[in-house]
Amino acid sequence: MADTLHALTPLGRPDPVSRDIGPYRIVERFDVALASVACRRGRHKDFAKAAKGMVPLPDPAHSAQGAPYSSFWVAPDMWFVEAPFATHEDIASELKQLFGDSASVTEQTDGWVRFDLQAHDLAPLLERLCNVDFPQVADGFASRTLIEHIGCYLIRRGPGEGTLYGPRSSAKSLLHVLETAAASVI
Amino acid sequence: MIINHPILGPRDAQEFVYLGDASLMNRPDGMSDGIEAFHDYLYNRDNPAGAHRELWYHEQGDRSWLVVTRNTVTHEILKVELARDVASKAGRGK
Numbered sequence: 001m002a003d004t005l006h007a008l009t010p011l012g013r014p015d016p017v018s019r020d021i022g023p024y025r026i027v028e029r030f031d032v033a034l035a036s037v038a039c040r041r042g043r044h045k046d047f048a049k050a051a052k053g054m055v056p057l058p059d060p061a062h063s064a065q066g067a068p069y070s071s072f073w074v075a076p077d078m079w080f081v082e083a084p085f086a087t088h089e090d091i092a093s094e095l096k097q098l099f100g101d102s103a104s105v106t107e108q109t110d111g112w113v114r115f116d117l118q119a120h121d122l123a124p125l126l127e128r129l130c131n132v133d134f135p136q137v138a139d140g141f142a143s144r145t146l147i148e149h150i151g152c153y154l155i156r157r158g159p160g161e162g163t164l165y166g167p168r169s170s171a172k173s174l175l176h177v178l179e180t181a182a183a184s185v186i
Numbered sequence: 187m188i189i190n191h192p193i194l195g196p197r198d199a200q201e202f203v204y205l206g207d208a209s210l211m212n213r214p215d216g217m218s219d220g221i222e223a224f225h226d227y228l229y230n231r232d233n234p235a236g237a238h239r240e241l242w243y244h245e246q247g248d249r250s251w252l253v254v255t256r257n258t259v260t261h262e263i264l265k266v267e268l269a270r271d272v273a274s275k276a277g278r279g280k
Contacts, residue, residue, distance in 0.1 A: 041279070060193045060248070075248040076193065076268070131198055143194075145202070146246045 010113035010171035018181060022186030024119040026178050032082050033091040034108040034165075037099065039077040046102035055081055056097060063091055063142040063155045072142035072155055080108065080153070080165075113171035115178060117162045126146045126162070130154065134162070148177045189254060190266050194247060201246040207231050208239035208253045216253060235259050241269060 011015050016028035037055070038049040051057050056064035056071050057079060063072035069077045069090060083091050092107035099105065111163050119125065126134040130145040132154055137143075142155040150173060153165040166174040187199035209231075214223040232238075235258060242252045251269035255260070273279055 073248075076250055076270075131201075144247055144249075151246055 010104045010168040011175065012172075017137075017175070019175075019182075021179060021182040022159065023119045024122075024182040024185070026175070026182070027116045027118065028175075029116055029163075031085045032109075032114060033085045034112060035081050035095050036039040036074065036108050037071075037079050037081055037095055038075075038104045038106075040102055040104060041130045044077075047099065053123065055079075055095070058140070058142075061141060061143050063140050070133040071098055072153065074153065075104055085109070111168055112165045113168050113174065115164045115166070115175065117164060117178070121160055122162050123159075124185045125178075126154070128185065129177065131132045137176040147174065150174055150177070164176045187261060187263070189242065189252070189263060191244065191247065191252070192266055192268055192271075193250070194244075197247060203243045203245045205241040205243060205251075207227075208241050208269075208272075210241060211253075211269065212276075222243070227265060237264060 006014055008014065009028065011017060011028065015167065016030040018025065018027040023029070033148070049171075054067045056066045058064040058071060058073050060073050060076070064070065068083045069081050070083070071081045081091065081095060088094060092105050095103075096105045117125070121135075123135045125131060129147045129153075132141075132143055132145050134156060137156055139158055140149050141155055142153065144151055145154050146168070147164075148165050148171045155163040155165075157163060164174070164178075189199055189202060191197050209227075209274050212227075214227050216224045237255055237266050238246045238258045239253055244250050244252065253267045253269050253272045254263060255265040257264060270279070
């Protein structure tokens with residue numbers, strides 16, 4: 001019985017979508033678990049000790065890759081932590097166990113839709129969508145930004161590679177914006 | 187207008203939401219400080235032609251509250267601090 005039950009993607013489909021529009025490739029990712037971790041006041045030492053070797057804690061406006069945990073900075077003393085969904089579906093309780101009472105952990109997996117953007121050069125697309133100067137920022141840059149009134153997190157993996165997290169409830173609108181902008185560039 | 191965020195560097199003012207006078211951070215105790223102090227806190231604002239300390243929220247950024255000192259005549263931004271640093275300097279949040 002259980003093997004007939006499948007979670008729907010943020011777009012309400014059984015499987016994630018991908019779109020190829022000219023040189024741009026938009027790939028929905030449905031295989032990443034997500035949680036936010038916020039260091040509690042006055043607990044920086046315990047927090048850093050717990051994270052050491054396990055969860056990278058990048059500087060403001062940066063992201064860091066690791067295994068199994070990757071993370072990106074979202075606010076002072078707060079990070080979003082990513083891990084493969086297949087092995088870390090229960091990411092929030094894993095991180096809570098790791099950090100104990102030095103951090104507040106919130107499950108975020110189903111709160112967001114993730115699109116990976118790929119192209120030779122993403123700049124012409126992203127300069128039409130948001131105010132991040134994508135060619136200027138370094139690889140690993142991560143920032144919250146606004147795309148068509150939708151607050152998103154944008155991570156630069158390379159000049160032609162980026163990750164976008166948007167609110168799950170706006171998944172279709174966000175995809176529509178990406179498709180429209182990509183089609184207007186080519 | 188560009189706000190020079192203490193952590194993230196120069197950011198467009200459109201990313202921020204304006205709340206108002208930074209004195210809003212200093213709410214008097216309504217139970218012990220008296221109705222006059224609370225009335226003053228709630229309704230009375232200085233309206234200086236010159237340097238003004240105000241609260242801005244970085245909504246489309248790192249969601250931090252800032253205390254921005256801005257010249258209301260020229261719109262020049264003189265100083266930007268994290269509101270939590272201002273509060274802890276004033277002995278709050280212990």
